[in-house]
Amino acid sequence: MPIDLIVNGTRRRLEADPQRSLLTVLREDLELTGAKYGCGEGQCGACTVLIEGQATRSCLTKLGALAGKSVTTIEGLETGGQLHPLQQAFLDAGAMQCGYCTAGMIVAGASLLRRNPDPEEPAIRKALEGNVCRCGTYTRIVAAVRAAAATGTRTTRG
Numbered sequence: 169m170p171i172d173l174i175v176n177g178t179r180r181r182l183e184a185d186p187q188r189s190l191l192t193v194l195r196e197d198l199e200l201t202g203a204k205y206g207c208g209e210g211q212c213g214a215c216t217v218l219i220e221g222q223a224t225r226s227c228l229t230k231l232g233a234l235a236g237k238s239v240t241t242i243e244g245l246e247t248g249g250q251l252h253p254l255q256q257a258f259l260d261a262g263a264m265q266c267g268y269c270t271a272g273m274i275v276a277g278a279s280l281l282r283r284n285p286d287p288e289e290p291a292i293r294k295a296l297e298g299n300v301c302r303c304g305t306y307t308r309i310v311a312a313v314r315a316a317a318a319t320g321t322r323t324t325r326g
């Protein structure tokens with residue numbers, strides 16, 4: 169049975185094993201490689217995407233659970249050739265070293281800003297506490313989220 173879902177605003181029909189993880193399908197079938205495989209166990213946040221606007225671990229999400237749902241990846245945060253304010257803020261703040269955690273951090277931050285457009289530092293740290301940065305750039309990551317909030321964040325898809 170094909171599974172229909174909306175990925176980054178586009179309806180997709182996937183003929184794939186419903187037991188496969190969303191992360192695998194995104195990366196291998198849809199060539200959306202922004203979400204990363206870190207731990208594969210829900211512990212690091214590198215694979216975070218928005219499902220119906222909620223930050224979700226795509227490594228733990230089975231494709232079969234997503235029929236009719238909306239998925240937004242880091243690639244889908246950009247609109248009309250314009251980076252999402254968080255993407256721009258991460259670049260401006262240099263909030264990355266190796267970059268492996270960055271997509272997950274930005275997507276988790278986007279989920280936070282949808283709920284709370286002007287979070288203080290403690291709320292940002294709480295929202296991102298499940299996202300691991302092995303390079304230790306947390307201070308700049310939090311600063312980038314604050315900066316994006318200050319610019320006023322558009323509503324994102326998802």
Ligand code: FES
Binds near residue numbers: 208211225
């Ligand atoms: S790869 Fe999904 S949480 Fe680590």
Ligand code: FES
Binds near residue numbers: 270300301303
């Ligand atoms: S920038 Fe390297 S893991 Fe975060």
